[in-house]
Amino acid sequence: MDLTARGTSALLVIKTGCRKLRGTKIVALSQTSALRKSTTETNMLTIYHAPGTRSLRVIWLCEELGLPCTVKTVDFSPAYRASPEWRALNPVGKVPVMTDGDFTMFESGAMVQYLLDRYGEGRLQPKPGTEAHGIYLQWSWFAESTYARPIGEIVNHGRAFGEKGRIPAVVEEMAARARLSSEAVDRAVSDRPYLLGDEFSAADIMMGYTIMIAEKFASIEGLDSLNAYWQRLKARPAYQRAAAA
Numbered sequence: 001m002d003l004t005a006r007g008t009s010a011l012l013v014i015k016t017g018c019r020k021l022r023g024t025k026i027v028a029l030s031q032t033s034a035l036r037k038s039t040t041e042t043n044m045l046t047i048y049h050a051p052g053t054r055s056l057r058v059i060w061l062c063e064e065l066g067l068p069c070t071v072k073t074v075d076f077s078p079a080y081r082a083s084p085e086w087r088a089l090n091p092v093g094k095v096p097v098m099t100d101g102d103f104t105m106f107e108s109g110a111m112v113q114y115l116l117d118r119y120g121e122g123r124l125q126p127k128p129g130t131e132a133h134g135i136y137l138q139w140s141w142f143a144e145s146t147y148a149r150p151i152g153e154i155v156n157h158g159r160a161f162g163e164k165g166r167i168p169a170v171v172e173e174m175a176a177r178a179r180l181s182s183e184a185v186d187r188a189v190s191d192r193p194y195l196l197g198d199e200f201s202a203a204d205i206m207m208g209y210t211i212m213i214a215e216k217f218a219s220i221e222g223l224d225s226l227n228a229y230w231q232r233l234k235a236r237p238a239y240q241r242a243a244a245a
């Protein structure tokens with residue numbers, strides 16, 4: 001990881017980008033006038049990123065859409081995340097944060113939806129207001145609010161209490177909740193390549209990150225459809241570029 005501190009600030013340098021900056025000019029990849037306008041008239045998107053965290057979703061989406069963005073690597077230490085500098089961007093000291101010009105957002109799923117609605121031109125989500133869009137929202141929200149939640153608690157429990165203070169029954173109970181969600185996704189993708197069917201959508205990006213942490217902190221063993229789905233997601237060049245950021 002190429003981290004270069006700027007002065008005393010723990011907000012670390014631009015390490016890489018969804019797309020490279022040339023000097024101060026962003027290379028606009030989209031052919032659309034709306035996007036060309038926004039990429040040339042503003043400094044466009046900046047994603048505050050810590051490797052292995054939910055900022056992966058936002059970078060991955062930008063890569064899938066070909067949206068230019070700047071990635072800034074953030075010091076993920078509790079001390080920095082508690083600092084007034086970081087709290088001004090994320091009020092609870094979490095990662096990620098995204099800015100679009102002067103506009104700032106926290107919550108990865110909200111960033112994904114904002115980017116799709118503003119710059120997606122209908123890509124990677126069904127038409128809003130349709131049942132297909134309802135299913136898309138269902139899996140997107142499920143990924144963060146139901147599936148990721150117990151996994152996050154396993155991580156937080158370990159971080160707060162350490163190996164010695166860890167309460168195994170609590171971790172087991174949360175792992176069981178995560179497993180129930182893993183099984184639900186396993187069934188959902190048992191007859192289709194992606195959550196919505198044949199077409200990849202941003203719901204798969206939301207879910208992909210959650211499967212990543214399920215694999216790391218809970219277990220996805222023995223769930224063949226889920227594992228095959230995860231391999232399909234990881235094989236996407238956009239995922240690979242995001243994972244390398």
Ligand SMILES: N[C@@H](CCC(=O)N[C@@H](CS)C(=O)NCC(=O)O)C(=O)O
Pocket residue numbers: 052053054055093094095096106107108109144152156
């Ligand atoms: N629902 C939030 C969750 C953010 C979150 O939990 N981020 C993790 C990293 S992936 C974090 O900052 N954890 C530190 C902590 O909770 O103390 C989102 O999707 O942005």
